[in-house]
Amino acid sequence: MNIKELKQALQTEVKPLYLVQGTEQRLLQDIRQLFFQLLTPEEQEMNFAEFDLNQVDIEEAVGEANSLPFFGRYRLIFVNNPGFLTGLRNSSSSEQNLTVFEQYLQTPQETTILVLFAPYEKLDRRKKITKLVQKQSCVVDATKLQLSEMKQLLKQELQQNGQVITSAALEQLVLRTNGDYSLATNEVHKLQTYSQKKPITLEMVQNLVPQTLDDNVFDLLDAILQGNLAQAENYYQQLLILKNDVLGLTALAQSQIRLLLQIKILTQRGMSPGKLASYLQVHPYRVKLALQRSHHYQVQQLKKALLSLIQIDYRMKTGQGQKERLFELFMINFITNKKTA
Template sequence: MDEAIQIVNDIRKGIIRPIYFLFGEEPYYIDKISDFITNEVLTEEEKGFNQMVLYGKDVSIDDLVSNAKRYPMMSERQVVIVKEAQHLSRTIENLSGYAENPQETTVLVLCYKYKKLDKRKKLYKIIQKNGVIFESKKLYENQVSEWLRKNLLSSGYSISHKAAILLVEYLGTDLSRINNELEKLKLVLPKQTEITPKHIEEHIGISKDYNNFELKKAIGERNVVKATKIITYFAQNPKDNPFVLTVTLLHSFFSQLLQYHGLKDHSPKSVASALRINPYFVSEFQTAARNYPMKRVSKIISSLREMDLKGKGVGANSQTQSDLLKELLVKII
């Protein structure tokens, strides 16, 4: 995040490089930097003749270089954005010749999503010298809550810890998806608001009481009554609570619990680091570990794999989601 901010601040100061190679598994910052360059480097009058968007699946490296070598018209520079540049992965090294001597009046931006550029190869080293290389790494689940908090803080909002965890549990670690939901909240809530689970339930549609986060907690505590209420709600709202997602999240939880049992150091800081979880969740693992010994956890993981197959229609004998959820709870608790 800090590196992305630095790139944007440099451009604002007029420090503009001839090549920006944006790559990595997390598309959010790649899109943000690309959009900023698209919107800010040229004026609206200059864009007509001097801004071009190409797509990696439709062009070759030769086409790309040919466009990059054009001179701008009635402007100090031109901008060439290459979206889906990962489709050029087989020939991307052929860009080395241009990168060694890039057109100083061109800003070439390559959006190379979901792939990595080999740091051992010539192209990486040349762009590192003559341009900007930015790797957008996927955040771990325990990092997303902090990212979410900072994102809202920069916009004049705050968020309760439980609300942040609820969003991450429901939306996963896809920053673009999370950001879209945050934008919805910003449209209806005034600045200086602390976003709570109630806001999320009202405006995004995630139940603050009946969700996988609460189910996982109830199961960890062996709270049969609460867990039964939640799976009943899931059975009544199957589209919003797909069975396969529930199984996947529970499998992840018990896999981490198995890892917890194997740790020598059970201090909160050590556990959070080893399991790559938010420290907020450590107490849940401490409770679950008391309720589920290691051998029992191993059997549960095996059962969850079996239930995952049933959820995908393998050996389910046309069981309804309600039946699958009940069987799931029986096998675990």
């Protein structure tokens, strides 16, 4: 179930076991708050406990879960980082004594709400313990949101506070936060304070929400690929002023050019936009942006840019010149050759 369904379910029935899986930090925070609301502040003092399985054995959490609530309806137990549900071998939480926990899963304490927070993209569903946890628990989804879900939640949050946001402003907000819901909600709070109950406009977002490094590098690459040296130089100098490491910029530029190239080739082979994100293992919003930009460029042009960046990266790492100057020479040479080609 998602967070909306969880909120509705908790109003009528509380289960003894929950598994919250995913890495979306804002969703995880909101889900924690929903469980906290089941207890009064006084009950939280007496009947709440939290365990990090990177630090302790799950036997401690089970012992606490088996205790009856003290002057309250429930005990609330949060168990973080259950690495034994994944295939990760370097996690200390993967080396746990699970026998007692497996027994508890079969007959949980009805007056305890035990919530497992698994901040992982994937679980190892082949494991016996994972299968048992999923079977016995109510599973809550805290994975990265689809763009449509993200926009809907942002609009709902604003509406609850008596505010609206224009469509153009919402698109720009999602763009500038790179489809990151947690980051977007932080920016919404800033926009709410500034707008003072007035509609949030595109201009407000442009003035108050900074572009991500990804967006700035995309703008730089656009200028380079389009042969606009003056604009490319302007973007590049802005990135240097912001103290961005040139080696990091080069690596990010390679990553973005490679993504444009992959999307260009895959779409030419007939792959639908909806399948690109899962096939490339890339956030859907990055794919959407790259898809929009890829139409402007030819495959050979992108291959040439990628090869040039790889060569520049090698020269930087082997000390064959000043890094800042090497990237600048890449821009000049690429644009000059493009115009004379």
